[in-house]
Amino acid sequence: xxxKIIHVDMDAFFASVEQHDxxxxxxxxxxxxxxxxxxxxxxxxxxxRKYGIHSAMPMYMxxxxxxxxxxxSVRRKRYEEVSAQIFDILYSITPLVEPVSIDEAYLDVxxxxxxxxxxxxxxxxxxxxxxxxxxxxxxxxxxxxxxLASDWNKPDGFMVITxxxxxxxxxxxxxxxxxxxxxxxxxRLKSMGINTIGDLLKLSQENLVEIFGKVGVEIYLRIxxxxxxxxxxxxxxxxxxxxxxxxxxxxxxxxxxxxxKLFSDIISEELFRAGLYARTVTVKMKTSDFxxxxxxxxxxxxxxxxxxxxxxxYEIIENIKLDQYIRLIGLSVSNLSAVKxxxxxxxxKSVVKSIKxxxxxxxxxxxxxxEIVKKASELLNNKTKQWRD
Ligand code: DCP
Ligand code: MG
Numbered sequence: 001x002x003x004k005i006i007h008v009d010m011d012a013f014f015a016s017v018e019q020h021d022x023x024x025x026x027x028x029x030x031x032x033x034x035x036x037x038x039x040x041x042x043x044x045x046x047x048x049r050k051y052g053i054h055s056a057m058p059m060y061m062x063x064x065x066x067x068x069x070x071x072x073s074v075r076r077k078r079y080e081e082v083s084a085q086i087f088d089i090l091y092s093i094t095p096l097v098e099p100v101s102i103d104e105a106y107l108d109v110x111x112x113x114x115x116x117x118x119x120x121x122x123x124x125x126x127x128x129x130x131x132x133x134x135x136x137x138x139x140x141x142x143x144x145x146x147x148l149a150s151d152w153n154k155p156d157g158f159m160v161i162t163x164x165x166x167x168x169x170x171x172x173x174x175x176x177x178x179x180x181x182x183x184x185x186x187x188r189l190k191s192m193g194i195n196t197i198g199d200l201l202k203l204s205q206e207n208l209v210e211i212f213g214k215v216g217v218e219i220y221l222r223i224x225x226x227x228x229x230x231x232x233x234x235x236x237x238x239x240x241x242x243x244x245x246x247x248x249x250x251x252x253x254x255x256x257x258x259x260x261k262l263f264s265d266i267i268s269e270e271l272f273r274a275g276l277y278a279r280t281v282t283v284k285m286k287t288s289d290f291x292x293x294x295x296x297x298x299x300x301x302x303x304x305x306x307x308x309x310x311x312x313x314y315e316i317i318e319n320i321k322l323d324q325y326i327r328l329i330g331l332s333v334s335n336l337s338a339v340k341x342x343x344x345x346x347x348x349k350s351v352v353k354s355i356k357x358x359x360x361x362x363x364x365x366x367x368x369x370x371e372i373v374k375k376a377s378e379l380l381n382n383k384t385k386q387w388r389d
Pocket of ligand 1 (some may be wrong): 041103
């Protein structure tokens with residue numbers, strides 16, 4: 001069965017919040033970003049975009065392009081507050097929400113017995129009522145097309161892409177609309193006379209692999225409306241942790257254990273709130289040469305008491321030979337499960353609990369102001385060394 005995917009993305013998010021909170025800025029070019037000498041634009045209102053201003057542009061350049069603009073610094077806490085309201089609306093529709101950024105998410109509404117267009121329009125309405133802001137929504141049968149759709153007629157956009165529209169509707173689009181084609185590739189393609197998706201469609205998969213490497217295969221499929229990537233909810237967010245860069249590099253194990261105790265308390269509390277247990281405890285340390293070392297221990301039982309977590313951390317730390325100074329200590333638990341005795345399968349009913357965990361993760365990250373709770377996949381991407389035994 002074809003999936004029903006919705007992609008939503010707030011319009012000129014930071015700038016719209018500013019215009020909403022300060023109605024005198026409405027209809028005016030508002031530029032939000034770093035206001036210091038080397039600052040860059042975070043985003044700007046659609047009124048400011050007419051002057052050629054865009055995200056990531058140096059602020060001095062934006063000032064040159066639009067001297068009479070309203071230049072504001074970033075109020076991240078406020079934007080996070082609004083973001084939380086938006087995500088509450090999304091989670092009230094389905095637990096199958098994949099947050100992409102502070103203002104963007106995918107929803108898989110395949111199993112909801114309602115027309116996806118109606119759901120998308122309801123989201124738009126609720127977001128407007130709750131926050132006073134507009135969100136653009138796209139509906140389609142995969143993530144790639146849903147995202148294209150939400151971008152179709154921004155701001156306050158709404159677009160549905162159905163199977164019968166493919167590939168014709170894609171043909172006139174610039175190649176930059178395709179995931180994996182950045183500015184550099186775009187220029188390269190241009191020099192080869194390839195400007196639109198229509199041009200790209202004429203190339204074989206082999207041609208695309210020659211040009212882009214492995215990602216060429218994905219590009220080949222995407223532009224034909226094929227994208228099997230699932231909407232990834234929090235089910236795969238499977239790690240809770242905390243770390244701290246020490247005020248002074250140390251070799252003092254007592255101090256490291258002191259932090260391990262503090263972190264165990266925090267982690268335990270979060271496991272309780274999320275209704276989860278953990279089976280793996282990982283100690284992370286950064287040495288004064290900035291090398292990152294990790295050492296994990298996986299138990300044959302699930303734990304969540306602070307004392308249990310600390311005992312494992314204690315054992316790991318006690319066994320580490322400290323021949324270098326430590327500048328950062330971290331503790332995390334993974335291999336999480338909603339039940340104590342068995343590993344849950346992917347299809348298990350832990351979805352809701354995992355979602356709770358992720359919401360909590362987001363809250364903790366917000367509270368602490370740094371990202372301590374991560375997706376397992378992100379952890380795997382970190383280049384870490386195993387601590388020598
Ligand atoms: N952002 C940032 N720096 C960037 C890009 C974005 O700080 N280089 C922030 C500011 C944006 C927010 O993230 O408001 C969301 O990013 P989007 O890419 O969704 O951009 P906007 O929501 O601002 O505009 P659009 O209407 O194009 O979605
Ligand atoms: Mg946006």
